[in-house]
Amino acid sequence: MEPLPQRRQRKPCIYEGNQAGDCDNDCDAQKQRMLRLAGGLAGVLLIGAQVFPVAGQRPERPALSITGYVIDAELEPATHHLSAKAVVSFTAPENLELVSFGFHPALKVTKISDESGKVLTGERSADGTIRVSPAAPITKGQVLHWTFVYEGTITGNEDGPVEGLKLAAIQEPITYLLYPARWFPMTGYLTDRFTAEMHIRVPQGCGSLPAAARELQSR
DSSP: OOOOOOOOOOOOOEETTTTEEOOOHHHHHHHHHHHHHHHHHHHHHHHHHHHHHHHHSOOOOOOEEEEOOOOOOOOEEETEEEEEEEEEEOOOOOSOEEEEBBBOOOEEEEEEOOOOOOOOOOEEEETSOOOEEESSSOTOOOOEEEEEEEEEESSSSOOOTTTOOEEEOOOOOOEEEOOGSSSSOOSSSSTTTOOOEEEEETTTTSSSSSSHHHHHHHH
16 A cells, blocks of 8 residues: 655744744735735724714713802701702803703702892703703803702602612601702712701701711711
């Protein structure tokens, strides 16, 4: 029996940058095809990047920033009732048509006015968010001071801003109004840094400062 012919062994092809090892003709041809393919793909990607810019490269419009609160509130634990007036100091993007604030859905806003006393109009969504139209165009860097008058009943059983969490309750013997409950108009949860001056009235014998005020005093 005649011995079988030995199969030709190809030398390994090593390609790093512009340096190549000992390649046979087949390997050289394969390398050239790969280089042409890579060049073509690079051209497609470059064209695609020019036609479809990355969305994250767009400059984002600056957000509303609250800088301070002065809040006068009265609590009636026997009836689960809260009535309050909050003066909110903030800056907003230039020419913003609607200014949005997060708010507890159980609280009803009865009046909103600007620093000149002009009554402002707005709209309310199901989650409690309130969108207010400024009386005049907002200028760059302008600090606004709006006054919100509101009231409502919070027993702790209502749907709050965070589903499944009871963040506020006005009741006997314990009343708590936590910051995330949005019991005052707010925005930028855990991102805004602000000052807060609070005057909270409770019936005689109801105890010390509510949890909400103690929490904000520590910020």
